[in-house]
Amino acid sequence: MYSEWSSRLPGAVVWASTPSDTGSGRVLPDGCMDLLWHDGRLLVAGPDTRAYVTGGERSGWAGVRFFPGTAPTFLDVPAREVLNRRVELADLWPAARVRQLTSRVNAAADPASGLEEVALGLAADAGAPDPLLGEVVSALAAGRTVAATADHLELGARRCLGAFGYGPKTLGRVLRLQRALRLARRGVPYAETAACAGYADQAHLARDVRDLTGLSLGELLGGR
Template identity: 55%
Template sequence: MYRERRSELPGAVVWTVTRAAAGPGRVLPDGCTDLIWSSRSGLLVAGPDTVAHVADGPAGERYVGLRFPPGTGPAVFGLPAHELRDRRVPLAALWPEPVVAGLAERVASADRPGQVLEAVAAARLAADGGPDPLAAPLTAGLAAGRDVGTTAEALGLGPRHLHRRSLALFGYGPKTLARILRLRRALALARAGTPAAEVAARTGYADQAHLSREVRSLAGVPLRQLLGPAGR
């Protein structure tokens, strides 16, 4: 019951979920932050995860979410990403409660609720001057499989400066972001039918055992369990 579409905001995704049955669902780390409306809990912010987040809820609960590309969330929410790391926070804890209450009503009654979230996020980004320009090239370098040192050098940053900026933008340092992005590449190949040994070789793991350890560390379950229906 999961659907998504590209947002009009560069790099963002609008997604919707309606729970067909009660029970937990696994959301894998992706370096992103999300603005989420829940029919049960209202407006929430999902911070950047370092491990899989196991979400639970009743059957019939609806969600509408706007997932920002890595590094964009801080400009929307108004605080560094590391303050939201591995957390789910009511939006009213970050923005004035009257603003959040009005937004929740608009989302709940809208025919296209994702567009309401997009409009609010676009206004926040415009007021803040847009995302930090470092976020996109840093993410692109690491997503392409470049090591942290090479990526930092290409951006003209020293290791400590890069680490500080990464904490603010992504919620964790560049090495953790690189691990998460590599896992995303590996899972995409595995879900397309690529054998695990080949996945490991193509995505820079030492061997299949190394891939298996990273999957368990970041996702909390074996690779074979993730090749069926999964979180985002």
């Protein structure tokens, strides 16, 4: 069973997942990075360029999903270094600091609330992320073209790699996927979803969904 709720950290989401079986699942690309808890350990989930397939786990997970582009500031880890990876926090930070944070999470009433407290503390220590990154995400998520966004905000590829793990073109593609999924899940017909989300046509939507997720749109939506 999976549940999520808004965090007290602006833009972030707290979530918890308890597997009901050992079957596989998919974490779809969304432009985000997560701080994870699993079996008493802390990990970092980097941004994905393709669906991350899960499965075989019998114990629960918890996480804080940071707003796109903010986690590198809070975690002091460039996004490109953890692209398409799940990495032990102890491999990124000094062991003593990780032990201290892990103990705090493990001692909390539940791992999700413990992670949120840790995330709030990290954000307070790090200060606010560059507001330009939020503008980039908002523009692309609203359907503005990558070229227009990059030109208007003077977003360089190197800066984008550090904040998001990939360049503005891939970020725009990932955010367009999420926009299409939101529409389709509300029951918007696929052709209309494609047009509203910014695809050339329904065939373009179908190709992009399968390329990024490994499944058709119908399979992702449970056969609708």
